Amino acid sequence: MALQSNRLDLEAKSRQLSLRLLHSQTAADGYDSAGDSFYNTDAFANYQNFPSLFAAGSDPEKAIAQLDGHNVPSPHGENVLADSNDKRVMHECDPECDTQGCYGKGPTQCIACKHYRLDDACVSRCPPRSFANQGAVCWPCHESCETCVGPGQDSCLTCAPAHLLVADLAVCLQQCPDGYWEDSESSVCRPCAAHCSTCSDKADSCTSCEHHLVLHNGTCLASCPPSYFETEDYSCAKCHSSCDTCEGPAETQCVNLSPFELFLEG
Structure with missing residues (x-):
């Protein structure tokens, strides 16, 4: 009877020791079995987030760090940063991405643009015959405009080839309307004098x-x-x-x- 009691005491002590070892191991791996949180964040205290970087390589999940607007110098070459185990390579975001970072490599992977957005890409300026709207998105000018401040025909700053700018109306036409004369040196239609219905060469x-x-x-x-x-x-x-x-x-x-x-x- 005493022998059976001793055996039960030894088994109980063995189970307690196993539980203590398991708790110690899970805490070291970042899990807190005793707390309210699934993760023990203290275990990740030595991890560092990288601004303006995205991860690519053996890990299939793309990662974005909390950004502070500064770039991290690359020990492996320009715009490249490898992690300690060389399983993932960190690339700097495209220069046209703003400080919010990116999802991947190239100007189409920015979270937000530093300057302007054209379709799905971030660009430093809108291309010819387009303008930036209030949301910094590039939109096409009217077909008669070379440069413009809006999408309408009456928003031209300069004209497409074979068009003349009616200066005071901000429209581009292929010939000057009545009441205007063609200034051929500047390709601009200028108003005639007030008493003229039509004029040529000069206002009066x-x-x-x-x-x-x-x-x-x-x-x-x-x-x-x-x-x-x-x-x-x-x-x-x-x-x-x-x-x-x-x-x-x-x-x-x-x-x-x-x-x-x-x-x-x-």
């Missing part, structure tokens, strides 16, 4: 006038000067030399004779 060189005015020598007037009459196309033409005022170009269309003709008749 009128080729037609507003409805209540008549055209005389490139200028728009309220009425034709002496010795001129108004034509059907609202321009001024010279009277016959014998007329002071007239209704047409013929000698018989004088309204008043010229002083010289009056002198001859007198």
